[in-house]
Amino acid sequence: MPKYVIERDIPAVGNFTVAQLGEASRKSCSVLHKLAPRVQWIQSYVTQDRMYCVYIAANPEAVREHARLGGFPANRISEVKAMIDSATGGD
DSSP: OOEEEEEEEOTTGGGOOHHHHHHHHHHHHHHHHHHTTSEEEEEEEEOSSEEEEEEEESSHHHHHHHHHHHTOOOOEEEEOOOOOOTTTTOO
């Protein structure tokens, strides 16, 4: 299945407490159980006003359905075309 980066615009998400982030995680996981195996959450990165989530999903529509059912924004969904790291250009 393709991998996607989902950008979620959430004002002040960087100020959320551990408890608030935990609640968001639990809500996401409960929705994911209903949609499995069409959507899998890999991990998320929290910045001040945005969350970047990495998902494996059958298609962008499955990601949108997760967002809708969970009450999360999915402002941008981008399919990952390649991955690189420090070893990619290794000698």
